[in-house]
Amino acid sequence: MRRFKRTLGAVAIVGTVVGGTAGWVSGNGQRAVTGGPVGVAAWRDAGLPDPERMTAARTAAFFASLSPARQRQLAAAHPAVVGNLDGAPLPLRYEANARAAGPRYAGQQVLAYDPRGRGQVAVVRGDLGTARHVAVVVPGSDIDAGNVRPLTDMADALHRATGGGTAVIAWAGYTTPVGVGLDAASGDLAEAGAERLTRLVDGLDAVGAADPAVFCHSYGSVVCGLAAPELKAKDLVVLGSPGMRADNVAALRTSARVWAAKDPSDWIDKVPNVRFAGLGHGEDPTSPAFGARRVPAEDAHGHNGYFTAGTRSLRTFAAIAQGDLR
Structure with a gap:
């Protein structure tokens, strides 16, 4: 019976990502950019x-x-x-x-830029070299060098919410899924992204920057889950997450504090939290069984509303980034 239920879960995932439901749409296959720079x-x-x-x-x-x-x-x-x-x-x-x-x-602090594929970029808000606190925002589907505005909007909102005292990196540094199709249901792109994210944070450590709080949106939380054991982060915060490819916080094998947010109107809540035959990302990080600290998000709206000014989620994110929550 248990195996039968897992199979039904896999069928549900495939039907979701291919047919499109609850906000999911099919997306074309992407090839991760790897290796040395141009x-x-x-x-x-x-x-x-x-x-x-x-x-x-x-x-x-x-x-x-x-x-x-x-x-x-x-x-x-x-x-x-x-x-x-x-x-x-x-x-x-x-x-x-x-x-x-x-x-x-022009005029921006560009920490990384790679024109290959759809393009990758990382931009910095604030003084990364002197800030006492650092945050990294990791995006989900559809973000690249040609469509980075939704990500920089999140970073700008977090930077403002901290009063400008936290340096924030908007990191579009991996090949994201296009739409939310089979790429978004598998971990292939996330595995390549996890390696790049780990190296980014290693680089911050190497130049003396503060250990960051890493905010992982949607498919970006899969990247963060796979990176977690090697990631030099003080906090991992996932929002609108389909899962982190781990059954619970202990399985992430991280010393970082793990936080999770999901608002009631987010369509991600209708995605099956199972893993089978390489598809799906596992347990909902906001479930009690997962063991993450819960971020209040009841007044956020939809899948992309967690950084909206005035929301409890953004205020909590800012407090986490600044180390104000214990």
Whole structure:
């Protein structure tokens, strides 16, 4: 009987993601962008250390061994590499990405930019180098370099809610699903995203930034769940989550505090919380059995309303980011 119920759950997932229901629509298959940054071959040919063989800490040590003039030379000659090296000095990455990203992000602090595929980007609100508190916002489906506004709106709202005292990274640094189809029901894109998210946070640690609170929306919570054992985060906050590919908080194997929010009108509540044959993401993180700390979200609206000004969810997010909740 138990196996039969799991099979029915898998059928429900497939029917949901293919047929479209409760806000889900079918999406086309995506291929994750992996490997070294654009221009890495020319970087290697110049006799520079292979970015794919260096940890973020080793990257930081490499740049620390260079004079400021040499650092700037490398940023000018290899902007697409330097701008994406987690562990490189933050001002140098901003400088490099100002060249690599072009006028579209003029005047913004661009921490990473990769034009491959649909494009990936990470932008920073606040002073990441000096802020006592740091937050990272990880998005779900449909976010990329060409459609980053919903993500930056979340980051801006959180930055304002903290009074500007928390530096916030809007991280569109992985290949997200398009729509909510079979890609969103599987963990393939999340696995690639988890590796990139872990390296991002390792890079923050390598340059002396504060351990972040990581806010994971929708499919982004699958990324965060897979990254959790290696992620140097002080808090993991999931909102509108389909599951984290873990049965409970203990299974995440993280020292971070784990929080979860879901408002009553969010269509994600109608998605089956099962895993079978590679589909589905498991237990609802807001369920008592999962064991996460609950974030009040009754006055949020819909799947994308958690960062709306004036909501209890946003006020709680700001308190978490600032370390005000124990």
